[in-house]
Amino acid sequence: MEQSAPPYRRIVDEIRRRIGTGELTPGDRVPSTRRITQEWGVAMATATKVLTTLRQEGLVRAVPGVGTVVAEPQPQPQPQRPAHSGLPRERRPRETDSGLSRESVVRAGLKVADAEGLRALSMRRVAAEFGVSSMALYRHVANKDELVVLMADAAFRDVELPDPAPDGWRARMEAGARLQWELYQRHPWLAHYLSITRPQPMPRAMALIEWTMARVTGPDPVTLIHMAITLLNYVRATAAGFEDDLEAEQETGMDQNQWMASMEPVFEGILASGSYPMYGGIAAHDEDVVTLTSLFEFGLARLLDGMAVLVEPRAADSGGSAELPAQPPGP
Structure with missing residues (x-):
């Protein structure tokens, strides 16, 4: 296409060329909007228009959790004979609707x-x-x-509440936190969108929080809402890593494991100095011991441990642990 063509059209033609020559095959990811802005030096609106045009042409499709990929070739539609509906033109159904x-x-x-x-x-x-x-x-x-x-x-x-629901306050709060965690995994953008300073009116989200706190008794209403929002914010803030990782993968083309493998020589060089014994202590582990999931699990348990002071003050004051079974007498 001529150089005078709009920038988005030149980019569309280039990506179409890559698909046509087999450089990009069905299922391969095409450049994300951010990658397009970096590679061709265009605005985000132009990059969005590029992907929109490619989708309208049936060359690419969106895959949840992956991004935009090359679509499978579609069979060409058979020519249709002209037909008359018998209705006046203005009364025929509009395709745009x-x-x-x-x-x-x-x-x-x-x-x-x-x-x-x-x-x-x-x-x-x-x-x-x-x-x-x-x-x-x-x-x-x-x-x-x-x-x-x-x-x-x-x-x-779309959140399905457990039936029967947990009875204990801690089990109910833990179940509510896990429901949120799973929701953010399905919708990585959601954790970033939610705000505790400028909340949006979302009755279904409010219903989940009400359910989560339904077995907490004792604290006054102000303390109770602080507990609810603290739990919500902990899960939301931790889950924000899902979208961060999704965007990083789309931008770099590497998943988390590939990225960590590429950084391993750098970290080994830093740890070799001996100045970071805490980090060095986990270096010998073959598997990942710190993951987004392990951080969520560890933090959730400690958060609920702390809230036990508010819900079960006598157990906390006596040094007991909330909702732990009593130890059998010794021999």
Whole structure:
């Protein structure tokens, strides 16, 4: 294409060329929006338009947890004979409305954010999932801000509460924390989006927190809400690493294990100085002893240990541990 073509079109043609020559094959990841901005020196809006155009052409597709990959070749549609519906032109169903509803727009937004991160989400990008213009979405959601709120609340709606529910306060709080943790793994962008200083009205998220705290008795209402938000914020802040890792993988092309392997010689050189005995103490382990999951598990247990002081003050004052069975008498 001529050099005077719009920048996004030149990038689209280059990626299309890579797909056509086999340099990129079905299932391979194509450059992310961030990689496009770095490789071609364009704005994020241009990079988004590149991927949108490629999706509209059926060359790529979004895969949750992976990113945008080369799509499998689709069979060419058979030519159709012209047909007359018998209806006046203005009364025929509009193709641009096909499949669009408030619910379907929210689900499409979830699909995009789960696969590519919240930064890649735009009304234009979501519209590309339906093959319509972004203006078609505004009949169902007011703007992107409203869309993201609806997406977050819809994500919480999919949480399945255990039945029967745990009875003890600690078991219930632990179960609620794990439900949040699993939710953030399915939707890596969600932890970053939630805010404890500017909370959004999300009834389903509030319902999960109410359920989590339902067996805590004793603390006054102000203390109780502090406990609830502290637990929420701990899980949310730890889970923010999911999206950080997803974006880093899309940007570098390396998963966490590959990245750590590439850094291993550097860390070995630092530890060889002998100045970091704490870090050196875990270097001999063959497997990863510090992971996002191990940090979550360790921190959750210690957090609930501390809250036992508020829920079971007499047990804490006597040196006991919350909800541990009594030791049998000695011989």
